[in-house]
Each structure stands twice: as C-alpha cells, then as structure tokens.
Amino acid sequence: MRNVTEDNLTDTFLSYFGDDTDPRLKEIMDSLARHLHAFAKETKLTHKEWQKGLDILRSAGAITTPERDEFVLLSDVMGLSSLVDMVNSSEDGTSSSVLGPFHISNPPAMDMGADLRGDYDGELILVSGSVLDTNGKPIEGATLDIWQTAPNGLYSSQDPEQDKYSFHAIFTTGKNGSYWFTTVRPVSYTVPTDGPVGEILNATGRHPWRPSHLHYIIKADGYRDLVTEVFPDDDPYLDEDTVFGVRSDLVMSYVKQQADSFPTSGYALSGKVAEEYSRVDFDLVLTRDVSA
Ligand code: BEZ
Ligand code: FE
Numbered sequence: 001m002r003n004v005t006e007d008n009l010t011d012t013f014l015s016y017f018g019d020d021t022d023p024r025l026k027e028i029m030d031s032l033a034r035h036l037h038a039f040a041k042e043t044k045l046t047h048k049e050w051q052k053g054l055d056i057l058r059s060a061g062a063i064t065t066p067e068r069d070e071f072v073l074l075s076d077v078m079g080l081s082s083l084v085d086m087v088n089s090s091e092d093g094t095s096s097s098v099l100g101p102f103h104i105s106n107p108p109a110m111d112m113g114a115d116l117r118g119d120y121d122g123e124l125i126l127v128s129g130s131v132l133d134t135n136g137k138p139i140e141g142a143t144l145d146i147w148q149t150a151p152n153g154l155y156s157s158q159d160p161e162q163d164k165y166s167f168h169a170i171f172t173t174g175k176n177g178s179y180w181f182t183t184v185r186p187v188s189y190t191v192p193t194d195g196p197v198g199e200i201l202n203a204t205g206r207h208p209w210r211p212s213h214l215h216y217i218i219k220a221d222g223y224r225d226l227v228t229e230v231f232p233d234d235d236p237y238l239d240e241d242t243v244f245g246v247r248s249d250l251v252m253s254y255v256k257q258q259a260d261s262f263p264t265s266g267y268a269l270s271g272k273v274a275e276e277y278s279r280v281d282f283d284l285v286l287t288r289d290v291s292a
Contacts, residue, residue, distance in 0.1 A: 001015070006041065010033060010034055010037045010038075013037075014033065056074075056200065059195060059199075063194075063195040063196070068192065069101050070195045070196065072101050073101065073191060073192065073195075073197045074200075076100070076191070076242075076243040077191065077201065077206075077242055079244045081098045081099075081243065081244075082097070082098060082243065082244040082245060085097060085098065085227075090287040093134060093224070093285045093286055093287035094250070094283075094285045094286075095247035095249050095250055097227070097228045097229045097245040097250060098227075098229070098244075098245045099227050100215065100229075102147065102155035102158065103215065103217070104147070104156070104164065104168055107145060107165055107168035107169055108165050108169060108170065109169075109170045109171075109172070110169040110170065110181070112171055112178075112179060112180050112266070113180055113182075113267040113268055113270075114171075114181050115182045115183070115267070116167055116169055116181060116182065116183035116184070117183050118166070120150060120184050121151055122184035122185055122187075123185040123277070123278060124182060124183075124184065124185075124273065124275060124277040124278070125277060125278045125279070125280060126180070126181075126182050126257075126263075126267070126277055126278070126280070127179075127181055127182070127183065127214065128178065128179065128180035128181075128279070128280070128282075129178065129180075129280075129281050129282040129283045129284065130177045130178045130284075131144065131177045131178075131179065131284050132284070132285050133285070133286060133287075134287055137177075138173070138176050139173060139177045139223065139286060140173060140174060140175050140176075140177060141173065141220060142172070142173045142218055142223075142286070143172050143173075144170065144171045144173070144179050145168075145169075145170045145216065145217040145218075145219075146168070146169050146171070146214060146215065146216055147168040147169075147215045148167045148183065148186040148214050148215060149167065149186050149187060149189055150162055150166060150184070151184055151185075151187060153187050153188070153189035153190070154189070155167070169181065180266065180267070182267060185212070187212050188209055188211055188212045188235055188237050189209070190208040190210070191208045191210060193208045201242070207242060209237045210237060210241050210242060210243060211231045211232075211235035211237040211246065212231065212232060212235050213231045213245070214229060214230050215228075215229045216228050216230070218284055218286060222288060222289060223287065223288060224289045226284060226286055228250060228284070229245060229250060230252050230280075230282050231245075231246055231251050232251070232252060232253065232254050232280075233252065234253075234254070238251065252281075253280070254279070254280055255278060255279045256276060257276065257277050257278065257279050258276060259273050259274050259275055262277065
C-alpha cells in the first residue's frame with residue numbers, strides 16, 4: 001500500500017501477512033493489531049503519551065530478574081492475567097485464579113498433617129478438605145502444591161530471613177482424596193510497588209493490596225491442572241483485590257475452635273496445641289482433561 005491512511009492502516013497491516021502464516025498466530029496478530037490501532041485512534045494518543053507507555057515497558061524490562069517479573073505483575077494489575085484465566089477456566093470445577101510470581105518449584109513433599117507454621121508467631125489454622133471430581137468422587141494420588149506468605153506478608157523468595165521453602169509444601173492425597181495440615185493464617189499484603197507497576201497504581205489512585213490467601217496448584221492424572229487460591233470472607237480487601245483474583249467459589253471461612261477440640265491424632269501438632277485455632281474446610285473440584 002502506497003497511500004497508507006488512518007482508515008486503511010489496519011487492513012494494510014493484515015494484508016502484509018505471508019500466505020503460510022500459522023492460522024492461530026494470524027488470528028491473534030489480527031485481533032491485537034485491530035485493538036491496538038483502535039485504542040490509538042479512540043484516545044487520540046499523543047507522541048508524548050506513547051513515549052511514556054514505552055518508558056513503562058522499558059522500566060519493566062530493566063527491573064525484571066529471574067526472581068521478579070514486572071511484566072507478569074503488569075499483566076496482573078491490568079486484569080489481563082485474570083481474564084486469560086477466566087477464558088480458559090472450566091465451567092464445572094473449582095475456579096482457577098492467578099499463579100502470581102512467588103511460586104517456587106520443587107517444594108518439599110510432606111506427610112498429611114504436617115505443620116508449616118513452625119516457630120512463627122501468628123494465628124494457627126487447620127486446613128483440610130478433599131480433592132474431588134465433578135461427580136463428587138474423591139481423587140486419589142492428587143498432588144497439592146501449597147504456598148503462602150509468612151506473618152510479615154512476605155513470601156520466602158522475597159525475604160532473606162526465611163528458609164527457601166518456608167510456607168511451601170506438596171501433599172499427595174490417599175484413597176479418600178482428603179488433605180489436611182496446619183499453618184499460620186496468611187495476611188493481606190501489597191504487590192511490589194518499587195517499579196513501573198507501582199507508578200501506574202499510584203498515578204491511577206489504586207492501592208496495591210491483595211486479600212490474604214492460600215495458593216494451590218493441584219494435579220492429578222487424567223484431570224486438568226488447577227492453579228487457584230482461596231480467600232477468607234472477612235478480609236478487608238476481598239472486594240478490591242488489586243490483581244482481580246477473587247471468585248465467589250474461592251471464598252471460605254475461618255471457624256474459631258477451642259484448643260481442646262484439636263484432633264488428638266493425625267497431625268504433627270496433635271497433643272501439642274494449647275491455644276485457640278481456626279479451621280478451614282475447602283474442597284477442590286478438578287475437571288477431566290479431555291485433551292489427554
Ligand atoms: C500472589 O498472589 O502471590 C501475587 C499475584 C499477583 C501479583 C503479585 C502477587
Ligand atoms: Fe499470593
């Protein structure tokens with residue numbers, strides 16, 4: 001096209017694709033270009049504003065390391081990570097939710113009933129539930145990879161004071177599909193604000209808080225992997241998660257219990273609990289992997 005105009009640029013862009021371009025790549029690039037071009041036209045984007053956008057991307061690249069990915073965080077606070085989750089979520093299982101940047105590979109395998117709190121201060125919680133299929137049948141041999149913040153609101157990868165794997169564990173379900181362990185109650189925390197994402201949040205009058213949560217990745221043969229998190233119903237940020245991760249089926253309750261009701265067997269802390277604790281029961285429903 002020799003005379004490219006505001007009106008024909010998008011079609012011109014699409015006409016430049018080679019004939020053997022992968023059809024899915026073509027579909028994605030086609031849609032991306034149409035939306036980007038419409039965005040620039042609709043907002044009458046100025047050169048200065050466009051330069052600012054590029055600066056943000058440059059700063060995201062500069063601050064990104066293997067341990068801290070600012071592009072993922074940008075996608076999270078823009079709601080894109082959650083939207084990708086939603087469009088790929090199964091309809092009948094437990095909802096998925098954002099992975100976040102703080103998961104560590106190869107967490108230690110632990111026996112059911114293990115205690116993740118150790119010597120940390122903070123409210124003791126007992127977490128239990130079952131991994132089920134969509135007919136309510138327990139799934140044996142499902143792995144639950146679980147991680148959370150310490151009581152200071154930091155994940156172990158953010159905090160040199162913590163052991164590498166503190167508050168990370170992997171459990172495998174037995175015949176009845178159930179899981180159980182104790183830990184400390186996670187706290188609400190802020191996403192990192194020392195990079196360009198912090199600048200965007202600040203400029204748009206947004207806070208950086210996430211409601212407290214426990215992260216899960218659940219895998220079982222023949223089922224779709226489930227990446228999700230569960231949130232307590234009394235968290236002040238439940239309705240304003242800065243990364244849009246909350247779904248109503250992921251909200252649970254902590255139920256206060258007296259010390260003497262703590263199970264007398266089956267837990268590392270059985271026979272050792274002399275304080276009130278809270279109990280959470282949360283079942284996770286996996287859907288069949290039809291692509292397998
Ligand atoms: C998290 O839940 O760990 C998380 C998710 C998105 C951005 C930052 C943290
Ligand atoms: Fe988190």
